[in-house]
Amino acid sequence: MTITPGAPPTRTTPGRLALGLLTGGVIGASLTAFIGGCATAKAPLIVLGLLLPTVFGLLRYLGTRPRRARERAVAPRTALAMIENLQALGGEDSDVPVRFELTVAPDGAPAYRVEFRQAVNLVELPDYRPRGIVVVEYPPDRPWKVRIVKRPTPAWEERAARAVLDSAPGPAMKEDPLRGCATGLLALLGLLLGTGAVLLLFRADLFGRDAGGGAPKPSVTSSSTSSSTFSSTFSSTTTTVTSATGTVTLGPGRSMLDQGELRRSVESLTQDADHRQALTLVVQDRLLTVVYSPAGAGAAGFDPRSLPLDRVAALVEEARTTLGVDSPRSWQLTADGVTGSPTLRITVTGERGTGILEADGQGKVLRRNGS
Template sequence: MTPTTVAPPTGATPVDLARGFLTGGVIGVSLTAFIVGCALGKAPLIVGALALLAVYGLLFFLAGAPRRAREAALAPRTALALIEGMEAKQGEETDVPVRFDLTVAPEDAPAFRIRFSEAVHVSELPDYRPGKVLVVQYPPDRPWRLRVVKRPTPAWEQRAAGAAIDSVPGPAVAGDRAEGCAWGFVTLLGLLLGAAAVVLFFRAELFGGSADARPAPPEQSVSVTVSVTSSSTDAVTTSATGTVSFGPGRSMLDRGALREAVESLTQGGDGGGGGGGRQALTVVVREQLLTVVFSPAGVDAPAFDPRSLPFDRVPALVEEARTTLGVDSPRTWQLSAERLTGSLTIRVGVAGAGGSASLEADGQGVVVRRSPAR
């Protein structure tokens, strides 16, 4: 058997970075415009935000159509592969992410070594052990996109049962490498700049800074209250938003810290919720920062009581997102909660050197969906 070294997938190109920045900017503008439209009661702004997102999604799909057609024209290559090693990661779902280290032996090409991740049902884990021969498929021009054929044809299944494959020495190519932190950084930068642009454009109406702005009714008058609860905690509340920031040494994941921060922003207002607390459109939590976008009085918007969040589950959700979604060396995390779809949805995203990933949970903090790093 003649081994070869497969060229690893390239990192993000300038075109990829530009596309990531534009995508982040459109998402930031659309999401922020939607929230601002709900807060100010501007139906055209809400419709425009949704239309912008839909148009960009269509253009993005059409722009990628030629590339997808070229990739579809190449028939995938089927080959046998020897399991050199595997590592299953713990999770609550029935499909467990498994890191495979394989020696792939194509019929008409030299053998090569590759490492990648794939979800495997917990009941099938005993079938994947070191030394077993599998049937795999991969695009001829992109072997790092290799995937295990879980139900091969009888002919390939028979060949795998009687095959003997020699191990190829490493190093193994990382087949599940993401675009890298540069792509995630520029996408996040575009999102933040897009959101900031919308907030700055409507800052007069949001924060009452315009001299010719219409006076609000007494119950909606804009008043800013700044209070310092301790030497390391600042809380700022307006009629539209509220923030709590922690200083060094404190985290929103500390026991009781997030609940205390939310209650400091919601107590003392009725918010139209009937429960004695202000209703929120969106809650965003980072390591040392809590941001709440409040529902304006008299506006029928999908709001919720931020005190109903499953505070005790938040540290576990963040830890699960950090450790089970395939992001190497996670550096930052963010939790967001909203009720735009009718029921409370909690999303936790993480980003690091291995790319970015997210999971989604319901109002009780039970994970319902995962989007691992790819």
């Protein structure tokens, strides 16, 4: 802040800097928690992302109430001022922002210059001109917060009409650019710190349960070789396991309908000690996908190993031959047990339509829906 004689300085206090740092931290932490919780289906993170800014805003409101009450209790000071310079900054509305530079002459105090912005109606803009006298108001403890009184009292209006003021020496008082710069930098630092804190404290939820300790076990990708039922050559099996899903992809010449293939694939995705439950299991000719229940979901889901995996080949064959689908080209098995006992749905697609066969958790056919 540039100060002229008689005007008290404004400073960037440590409290304002700390508030900027804390505000940035809350923004970074809440956004990271909310987005991370939505991406990983972690309810605690979502709640944290919503609760943190709410609590911070409430505490800040309650903490600033005494100061705002004190400011409202102080009556503004009225003074005459002379327009040194003004510049309309443009705008498409009827009120346009105008940059004013005034010489303020308080009663019984030295005059000082001040620069500020105030919206002025386009119709009233010609009333403001250099060397013109206006009536202004400002808080006694913050003389840089000057505002032109558009409708002064008759007494002040008469004083303004008869007053002659001299320009105050020195540069105009205005906001210190370093203040906004320092506050912005600290807010950015707080944003980074808040983001880093959430990533560090909730790394296990965001990056998998083993993210915090020892040699991490990331999404496991393993390859093994076995002989194909239909070919004497060797083909690969790719298994990928993450905290949310597991997939098994068979190599060329192999099928999930081969004897024992589907059960081996399911067991490769459920061999961990936690025996994770599944929300959905999807099987195609060479691809198995399991969507695991989120941590803390209680009894939601089912054990994929409990399904009648040895009956799948027969069910697929029955769907191909009894649903009236001409020249069936592809099939898909979907097992869904979110709301109770798992049900199997086999969809067969041909050249002219699609058929669906549904079975219960023991492989008993419940209904057929042909094309």
